[in-house]
Amino acid sequence: MIRFDKVTKRYPDGTEALKDVTVDLPARQLTAIIGPSGCGKTTLMKMVNKLENPTAGAIYIDDEPITGMDEVKLRRSIGYVIQRIGLFPHMTIADNVSLVPKLLNWPADKTDARSKELLQLVGLDPAVFMDRYPLELSGGQQQRVGVVRALAGDPNIVLMDEPFSALDPISREQLQDELRHLQQEIHKTIIFVTHDMDEALKIADTIIVMKDGQVEQVGTPQQLIDEPANEFVRNFIGTERINQKRSFGDRRLKEFAFFFDEDWAGEAERADAKLSVSDAYQLLEQSGKPRLAVVDEGTLVGFAGERELLKAALHVEKEATA
Amino acid sequence: MNAFFDTLVSRQDMIQDAFIEHIYLSFVAVAIGIAIALPTGVMIARYRRFAEPIIGITAIFQTIPSLALFGFLVPVLGIGSPTALIALIIYALLPILRNTYAGIVGVDGSTIEAGRGMGMTRTQILRQIELPLALPFIMAGIRTATVLTVGIATLATFVGAGGLGDIIYRGLQSYNNSLVLAGALPVALLAIGFDLILKWIEKRATPKGLKT
Numbered sequence: 001m002i003r004f005d006k007v008t009k010r011y012p013d014g015t016e017a018l019k020d021v022t023v024d025l026p027a028r029q030l031t032a033i034i035g036p037s038g039c040g041k042t043t044l045m046k047m048v049n050k051l052e053n054p055t056a057g058a059i060y061i062d063d064e065p066i067t068g069m070d071e072v073k074l075r076r077s078i079g080y081v082i083q084r085i086g087l088f089p090h091m092t093i094a095d096n097v098s099l100v101p102k103l104l105n106w107p108a109d110k111t112d113a114r115s116k117e118l119l120q121l122v123g124l125d126p127a128v129f130m131d132r133y134p135l136e137l138s139g140g141q142q143q144r145v146g147v148v149r150a151l152a153g154d155p156n157i158v159l160m161d162e163p164f165s166a167l168d169p170i171s172r173e174q175l176q177d178e179l180r181h182l183q184q185e186i187h188k189t190i191i192f193v194t195h196d197m198d199e200a201l202k203i204a205d206t207i208i209v210m211k212d213g214q215v216e217q218v219g220t221p222q223q224l225i226d227e228p229a230n231e232f233v234r235n236f237i238g239t240e241r242i243n244q245k246r247s248f249g250d251r252r253l254k255e256f257a258f259f260f261d262e263d264w265a266g267e268a269e270r271a272d273a274k275l276s277v278s279d280a281y282q283l284l285e286q287s288g289k290p291r292l293a294v295v296d297e298g299t300l301v302g303f304a305g306e307r308e309l310l311k312a313a314l315h316v317e318k319e320a321t322a
Numbered sequence: 323m324n325a326f327f328d329t330l331v332s333r334q335d336m337i338q339d340a341f342i343e344h345i346y347l348s349f350v351a352v353a354i355g356i357a358i359a360l361p362t363g364v365m366i367a368r369y370r371r372f373a374e375p376i377i378g379i380t381a382i383f384q385t386i387p388s389l390a391l392f393g394f395l396v397p398v399l400g401i402g403s404p405t406a407l408i409a410l411i412i413y414a415l416l417p418i419l420r421n422t423y424a425g426i427v428g429v430d431g432s433t434i435e436a437g438r439g440m441g442m443t444r445t446q447i448l449r450q451i452e453l454p455l456a457l458p459f460i461m462a463g464i465r466t467a468t469v470l471t472v473g474i475a476t477l478a479t480f481v482g483a484g485g486l487g488d489i490i491y492r493g494l495q496s497y498n499n500s501l502v503l504a505g506a507l508p509v510a511l512l513a514i515g516f517d518l519i520l521k522w523i524e525k526r527a528t529p530k531g532l533k534t
Contacts, residue, residue, distance in 0.1 A: 049439055051435070051438060051439055072441050072442075072443055073441070074441070075438070075439060075440060075441030076440070076441030077441075078441075080436065080439035080440055082432055082435060082436045082439065083432065086432055086433065086435075086436040087436075088433060088436070088437075088450075088451060088531075089433075089455070089529070089531045089532055090454045090455055090529030090530070090531045090532060091531065092531070099440060099442075100440050100441065103440070103441055103442065103446075133530060133531030134531060135531055135532070136531075149440075159439070
């Protein structure tokens with residue numbers, strides 16, 4: 001587990017990249033750090049291998065503070081996949097991949113076997129690719145090699161800094177799928193920085209949403225969609241995306257206030273606007289009353305009966321197919 | 323034309339000695355120039371705030387007309403080949419220094435950060451990443467310096483350091499055009515020869531992965 005404890009990063013000019021960040025990154029999971037540019041996500045990630053150092057606070061890996069650790073040794077024990085190329089253009093694929101094992105003084109045969117095994121794992125035939133140079137490969141192939149290179153030293157932790165952002169959409173999708181599958185085999189602690197919400201929702205076990213140097217929310221993709229902590233997170237995920245990923249029954253009553261009647265003279269059962277549509281429907285059925293009086297924090301939002309709910313459902317369906 | 327060949331034959335020994343002297347002067351000057359400029363270039367690429375002033379100083383030297391520089395040095399160092407060598411070294415510095423600096427600074431920052439992030443030490447990054455990637459630039463600088471030095475070394479004769487300048491100067495004084503040519507032609511051939519050889523080395527020095 002990686003723990004950030006009250007971490008602050010202040011630059012000499014006074015700007016604060018991180019403000020008192022406390023967050024845990026679970027071990028053996030893929031954690032995505034996401035946020036708009038300048039939110040501090042990359043800074044946070046780079047602190048794990050000491051490419052950036054905190055002005056205040058501490059970072060712990062498996063309860064050990066990294067402050068005292070030798071940075072070169074620490075970095076060799078952590079995989080690092082950089083944005084864009086990052087491969088060394090003057091070295092063959094084999095040399096690129098075996099760099100960290102060589103820094104760690106692994107015996108040559110072990111290094112060789114490991115390189116071949118990993119290349120095979122990402123679908124690159126070692127016999128074809130070992131002696132090639134990075135520029136002879138496509139963008140997607142290069143970034144596969146980048147991932148392989150990060151895994152070569154058998155690290156427990158792998159840092160990925162927007163690794164797929166420079167790829168075309170098709171290669172990006174492919175690599176995301178591959179990373180997902182790869183992670184199911186290797187179970188590393190992966191920290192994945194991205195600004196692409198679709199990517200984060202697709203590959204992450206845990207997502208950390210950041211803004212202005214602070215953590216806005218930590219949760220699983222499902223938690224983020226079901227219960228965005230605040231307006232920012234909701235907007236960042238995107239209402240559309242949230243709605244797409246949730247079934248009608250899971251959505252809240254208050255989202256459909258537009259369809260409710262303002263007046264109702266007959267009987268009505270009081271219902272909280274935060275109730276999910278299916279819970280509300282159940283309540284309506286049980287109460288035997290024709291309408292629900294939907295109340296949001298004390299104020300009446302409107303009256304909803306079966307008719308209103310049906311209208312809302314039809315609207316949602318139309319939205320989804322649009 | 324015949325007069326020229328006669329001169330070549332009759333002054334063969336003298337020309338040969340001057341030729342060897344010339345090569346010696348140029349070669350030693352460039353070698354020492356590399357020994358100074360290459361590490362300095364690496365240093366100023368690491369400590370960038372020194373880059374401007376240091377390149378500036380060598381650039382100022384470069385603007386001094388070569389004949390004047392030889393003239394300045396004589397009262398200080400006297401005549402003889404050390405004086406000539408020092409002047410030649412000063413001229414060789416700038417191209418090597420500037421190209422080494424530009425070559426290293428030009429290495430993509432993300433490539434270097436990848437190296438740092440993987441746990442390479444500064445020295446490992448310099449040796450395994452920066453220098454190999456900057457090598458084509460450095461070689462181009464050495465090539466420029468060499469051709470320049472071969473040309474300027476003809477002025478070494480004025481500080482009594484010999485070289486092919488001796489032959490040219492003697493020819494000029496005695497209004498012997500054949501002798502001037504017998505000195506000038508080997509200088510030109512030498513410059514072209516060095517250029518070709520270094521160009522070949524430059525090509526070979528370009529990392530294989532960058533040629534595609």
